[in-house]
Amino acid sequence: MKSIGLYIHIPFCCKKCLYCDFNSYENKEIYEKQYIDALIKELNYYINQGIYSFKTVFIGGGTPTIINPENIARIIGTIEKNIEKNAEITIECNPDTVDERKVVLYKTMGINRVSIGLQAWQDNLLKTLGRIHDRKDFIESLNMFRKHGFTNINVDLMFSLPNQTLEMWEETLNNVCTLGVEHVSCYSLIVEEGTPIYQLIRTGKLRIPDDETDREMYSMAKEILERYGLRQYEISNFSKVGFQCIHNLIYWNNEEYIGVGAGSHSKINKIRFWNYHSIEEYIVSLKNNKLPVEDSENISSKEEFWETIILGLRLNIGLSISEINEKYKIDFIEQYRNTLNKLIRHQLIQVRDNRISLTDKGRDISNRVFVEFMD
């Protein structure tokens, strides 16, 4: 059996946030049943091959917690036999979409990790982002998960938000840490073209902090989270010892995974493929007993090598030089001597214990570092 990661996409949301450009839709709940049927069909396709076991399962969205928990149970039921013992099974949730019954059911079906999207502590900021919950909802749902025995909880936070000050960010970090979580993801807001917030910022109706402030917020996050025992292990991720997200590590280690559901990406056997983004196309395809794959690409070893570098360097632990040399039959240091020297001279990377990793400065401008390794 091949031990891989499994991503399951639930594309429904009560309301799309103003910054969101993910594959999620509001007012499409009428498709819920058909979508789950399709999802199960797709899952069965992979299960029936009989060659995959799942070391991690990640149910993401959208908002997976807005759908009927029985449907989550059906999904888990379908893959149960292929889930490895002690596998990490995560569900993403939004604070105001869970209740006691859902939480109990999640626990019963074996979900052992929760990722809560809080984003900001201040209700006015949440409103600016178009989020429908408030801080109180967050505290309640966190308590609910704790009460029912969830011991591995992540909170998603965002900085560089419109109208956000350093003080607000500090307050967010301190309060979340005081409540106590095992894992925190901190994302600098990415203003994507085509989102409502992009328009608001472009037309000057909203203002986001400049790059200097952004980096101040970032280093503040590193400092405060560290103080609470949450160590940075990836550009945007922090955890207590033993609580790194195993599922996401699969991506960064450039390992294999299957993604099911609308718009999901898979990478397996040096092929990357992805599903139709639209819920309707996805459903129709499976109804006709066709895989909902929109397109695929072969990953050449050169590309895979580069992907390994740009993903691996996201991790604080960095890349093992000997592993790379072995896997790609090269002498990495020799081949990139000039590039490495330049990056070391500018204090963007460090080479230590046979590993190469980004420095703090290198993380701030990691794209520039990655481009240096591209031929």
Added chain:
Amino acid sequence: MTKDRQKYIRNFCIIAHIDHGKSTLADRLIEKTGIIEQRNMESQILDNMDLERERGITIKLTSVRLSYKAKDGEEYIFNLIDTPGHVDFTYEVSRSLAACEGAIVIVDSTQGIEAQTLANIYLALDNNLELYPVINKIDLPSADPERVKKEIEDVIGLDTENAALISAKEGIGIEEVLEGIIKYIPHPQGDEEAPLKALIFDSLYDSYKGVIAYVRIFDGEVKPGTIIKMMASGAEYEVIEVGTLRPAMTPCSHLSAGEVGYITASIKNVRDVHVGDTITDAKNPCLNPLPGYRKVTPMVFCGIYPADGADYNNLRDALEKLQLNDAALLFEPETSAALGFGFRCGFLGLLHMEVVQERLEREYNIDLITTAPSVIYHVVKTNGEKVEVSNPTNMPSPQEIDHMEEPIVEASIMTPTEYVGTVMELCQNRRGIFKDMKYIEETRAMITYDLPLNEIIYDFFDALKSRTKGYASFDYEFKGYAKSDLIKLDILLNGEIVDALSFIVHREKAYARGRAMAEKLKEVIPRQMFEIPIQAAIGQKIIARETVKALRKDVLAKCYGGDISRKKKLLEKQKEGKKRMRQIGSVELPQEAFMSVLKLND
């Protein structure tokens, strides 16, 4: 008989300021004489290059032969010879004028005489041309023909009693102009029996026929089979074809005294056909060539480099092709540490330079990087040796230099009196030496300054226009070389000299220019992985410093399964952008950096 034939020929050109209606009047004359049907006529056919049409100016001149049935019942031949309307091409203009007996002087009745018109009028008078004043745009509400007439009389001393009042745009008064041409412009009086004497006033390269020489026959005749000799270049050829321009090339049996037409003779090299040279019959040559011939010498130089080094050969081919039609364009290979392989190019002036650059980019699709324009400096070394320097990189070291000389031009600026102060201030800022000021009329003045050419080649014309709301006009003429305290200013990025950014400047201006350059570069150089000091230096001495701060943030916060392809595309795009940058030592310099320094405001 001979004299009779020439009685029905009129050779003339049109002198006008940009926008005063030269091309429109030419169109009307062509229309009225009916050689081109109106519907086939692209507007302003004499300006046949796109670029000219866009800028509304004529660069490459052309001539056209028209037939006009006059009111006296006779059929006349009009040869309208177009002239380029820019200061860079003074010599070409003078040769076109020399091919004519007269000139129509168009003055805009809403504006009056401009510097350029006046300069060309003086050229016409030098060539003994009869001037026929035409006052245009009389249909406009702001037209003031009486004032303009008075101005013409006062300034040029031209009798305006016979001046035509027209609107070329509306087609008013065109007949009068046609009749006026017959009446006021003299007919040629060449000697048909004398040895061939013809003036080359333009040339064009055709890939089938070779170089086509546009000529005015003064004496004798030329026909296919004649062995001709270019008196200045010494080249000899057998004529293949002669003909007239209507405006398409129309072959005929011969061209005789008084006529205007073209000659082809399988001439491969445009350099054998100099504008201003005299063509004669090799077997029966005339005694003396026509006066006024001058070898064209470039005044302004710059480095032209392909943005993508792989385009080097394409650039060379393109320059060679342009040169076929443009004997004034010079180029030779050069290399720059910053820009790689390219060419040092010489031009008649700034406009000529811009035209060539634009044609290379537009017609040949080559992305260019050009260095700051330079002039030719004379350097007298301490050992007495005299060298010419047009590329700052080749300037000898300061201890080797005894003194330097720079080219000076006499600039005439015509401006409404309210801007006299600002214009003088501008000239003063550009190290000008005041020569003269005349009031042309109550509201307009003509100011004359001696200006160093290197002060004009930056953005003098733009500065003049913006300071006078576009009302001032400007013309210049090379005067000579003068001793000057010049130094080489270097720009250092991250401690390294960028040769392509060095330039030669007067000592007094070095500080200001150095500062302005550093500031401008700070604006155009994007933040990079590290801080970049920008320094302006004279020798070892740093005179200005700016810093491009290190990039603070370039990171993709989120990168999970589905983000990876997207992230890869993003980085590939970034890599592409990086490729378009010039790597100077450890610094990446965008192409605009080289251009932007040409436009420094002062």
